[in-house]
Amino acid sequence: MDKLRVAVVGGGIGKAHLDAYLKLSEEIEVVAVCDLDLAKAQGLAETYRVPRVTRDLADLCRMEDLDVIDLCTPPQGHFEQIQQVLAAGKHVVCEKPLVGSLREADALIAAEAASQGRVMPIFQYRFGRGLQKLKHLVAQGVAGRAYLSTVETAWRRRASYYDVPWRGKWQTELGGALLSHAIHAHDMLTYILGSTKSVFARTATRVNPIEVEDCASVSLEFSDGSLASLSVTLGSPQEITRHRFCFENLVAESNTEPYNNSAEPWRFVGDTPEVDARIGAALARFEPLPERYEGQFFRFVRALRQGSALPVTLADARASLELVTAMYDSAQTGQDVTLPIGEDHPKYGGWLPQTVPAGG
Numbered sequence: 001m002d003k004l005r006v007a008v009v010g011g012g013i014g015k016a017h018l019d020a021y022l023k024l025s026e027e028i029e030v031v032a033v034c035d036l037d038l039a040k041a042q043g044l045a046e047t048y049r050v051p052r053v054t055r056d057l058a059d060l061c062r063m064e065d066l067d068v069i070d071l072c073t074p075p076q077g078h079f080e081q082i083q084q085v086l087a088a089g090k091h092v093v094c095e096k097p098l099v100g101s102l103r104e105a106d107a108l109i110a111a112e113a114a115s116q117g118r119v120m121p122i123f124q125y126r127f128g129r130g131l132q133k134l135k136h137l138v139a140q141g142v143a144g145r146a147y148l149s150t151v152e153t154a155w156r157r158r159a160s161y162y163d164v165p166w167r168g169k170w171q172t173e174l175g176g177a178l179l180s181h182a183i184h185a186h187d188m189l190t191y192i193l194g195s196t197k198s199v200f201a202r203t204a205t206r207v208n209p210i211e212v213e214d215c216a217s218v219s220l221e222f223s224d225g226s227l228a229s230l231s232v233t234l235g236s237p238q239e240i241t242r243h244r245f246c247f248e249n250l251v252a253e254s255n256t257e258p259y260n261n262s263a264e265p266w267r268f269v270g271d272t273p274e275v276d277a278r279i280g281a282a283l284a285r286f287e288p289l290p291e292r293y294e295g296q297f298f299r300f301v302r303a304l305r306q307g308s309a310l311p312v313t314l315a316d317a318r319a320s321l322e323l324v325t326a327m328y329d330s331a332q333t334g335q336d337v338t339l340p341i342g343e344d345h346p347k348y349g350g351w352l353p354q355t356v357p358a359g360g
């Protein structure tokens with residue numbers, strides 16, 4: 001079967017995408033790299049032996065032999081770039097956060113439905129084997145009802161991190177720690193527990209002199225009635241990410257590796273020896289697949305070949321942005337926010353505060 005022919009746009013985190021594609025070279029061939037900074041693109045092309053280089057996304061859209069354009073560009077460009085790629089009839093991979101509003105997310109869902117291309121937002125943390133094992137235990141009916149979950153995203157960002165001009169500003173980063181950093185940890189939570197019913201959030205900017213928040217505390221109620229507590233800071237001298245899910249039959253606890261806590265080891269402790277035996281039996285049937293970006297791209301190729309659902313869909317990204325919208329709405333109004341959020345909600349068109357400086 002022909003290899004999937006991919007172009008990578010943006011040479012920051014795009015490097016991690018290129019590393020992952022290299023590991024899947026039997027299935028995927030990277031044929032072009034693109035960056036506004038042509039020297040950066042040329043450097044990447046040399047390192048990764050990619051034949052074509054350009055600084056213009058439109059050039060990629062005109063390449064007839066290209067199947068997928070992978071957007072690793074800053075968030076404020078995603079909405080138009082995704083539409084441009086779909087209009088060219090190609091598949092899109094796009095880094096998080098997908099776009100800056102639910103209105104834009106819904107417009108992309110409509111654009112995808114009307115085009116032959118498909119859109120896969122990035123949520124590579126989903127594919128760590130620890131989290132996948134919990135997903136498997138829940139699917140096998142071993143976990144039982146969810147009671148309470150806690151998520152801690154305690155990372156460290158120093159002033160130099162904000163030297164990149166688009167970071168730290170509402171207009172260009174579109175949000176702070178809730179949007180840019182904890183979005184993965186919160187997606188991992190909803191990946192397991194499903195949709196959210198209500199949200200209360202407080203945010204603060206205490207670590208760096210930036211516009212957007214770098215600390216947050218959030219209380220959630222899920223549609224199944226279970227509760228969750230989320231804490232986020234970019235000022236933790238020791239970095240950790242930790243998930244703890246308390247279910248009727250078991251507790252699941254991640255490791256605390258800040259940027260890889262969905263990988264193993266995770267601890268699964270049953271309420272009784274009988275549950276422990278069921279956990280063991282279910283995990284004996286667990287099928288380990290590749291993780292992180294490689295894991296997401298591996299499943300992407302498989303889904304395209306089989307015509308099945310993508311490993312992450314626009315609906316998943318919309319759900320993540322719906323939670324973001326609710327958290328910012330709650331933080332800005334001081335109110336509990338009820339989901340789902342539809343067209344009639346005041347923040348359907350975006351969560352940016354009214355007082356954002358023009359031009360960010």
Ligand SMILES: NC(=O)c1ccc[n+]([C@@H]2O[C@H](COP(=O)([O-])OP(=O)(O)OC[C@H]3O[C@@H](n4cnc5c(N)ncnc54)[C@H](O)[C@@H]3O)[C@@H](O)[C@H]2O)c1
Pocket residue numbers: 009010011012013014034035036037040055056057072073074075077095096097122124164180
């Ligand atoms: N999934 C993750 O874990 C993860 C990690 C880091 C960043 N990200 C996301 O990836 C995106 C990029 O972040 P980054 O840290 O790599 O940013 P960056 O600023 O380091 O790199 C972005 C690159 O894109 C290029 N670029 C910008 N606009 C372009 C355009 N229109 N055409 C071609 N090239 C263009 C820039 O020149 C730059 O080289 C952001 O949305 C960010 O949130 C995701």
